[in-house]
Amino acid sequence: MAVHAAARGRTPNDVITATGLVKVYRQGTAEVRALDEVSVRVQRARFTAVVGPSGSGKSTLMHCVAGLDTVTSGSVVLDGTEIAGLSDRQLTRVRRERIGFVFQSFNLLPQLTAYENIVLPVTLSGGRPDRELVDHLCEVLGIAHRMTHRPAELSGGQQQRVAVARALVARPAVVFADEPTGNLDSRAGAEVLTMLRRSVDDLGQSVVMVTHDPAAAHYADRVLTLADGRVVKDEHTAPSGRAAALTTDATGRRP
């Protein structure tokens, strides 16, 4: 196993190893090089933030390493599997089995209750929800009393916490969050960020979050900065950043 991993140029501790990623979008005769030779390794059980100006390639990077979009060239090893070059069907399976997503727009199914939304990734893949984990997540996320409500009956912050629970419930190799606080006020945003932070510290979850917001990036262990489709900065924050994130109060202020 170790030899196999080494042969692929990754360590088992990496949940994502992206090498030489290039993504070119073609629009008519124009070409946009959204990713320009990006190489990055993401460790397990860490909270990684991806920041950078609008159009720098943050979402494109996330979509390419999460199997939501194909790369023009380069390699993406996700949880030990090379996903560049997989068929749509194979990618769907990788996403379903190994990835959890949290989007800016929550993306809950309006006709399902909060509980049904949360367990959907498990039931879709034919499994049985781990009731204990679901209860634990809902307790920690402060949504236990909202399980029979439909999304329209929940606040934005509650909806996003349901989405976080849904992303975590199948114990994916990695949770990707694209601007998870973009539609929330600062208080609800801080709650969601605290939940993502706790999923890393308490459950050992690997989380990759795309954000515009420097305050949101403070919750991460590591901040990757993109500009013009390249990684221009890679900062690892000290454990104090972790402690600071955990002691942030619900309004997002630090003591």
Ligand SMILES: Nc1ncnc2c1ncn2[C@@H]1O[C@H](COP(=O)(O)OP(=O)(O)OP(=O)(O)O)[C@@H](O)[C@H]1O
């Ligand atoms: N489907 C697409 N077709 C053509 N060009 C695209 C497509 N998606 C993204 N791009 C272009 O690729 C570049 C990177 O876009 P991307 O969405 O990754 O940026 P971003 O950093 O996520 O920006 P934002 O902060 O505004 O969300 C931009 O120039 C964008 O216009």
Ligand SMILES: [Mg+2]
């Ligand atoms: Mg984006």
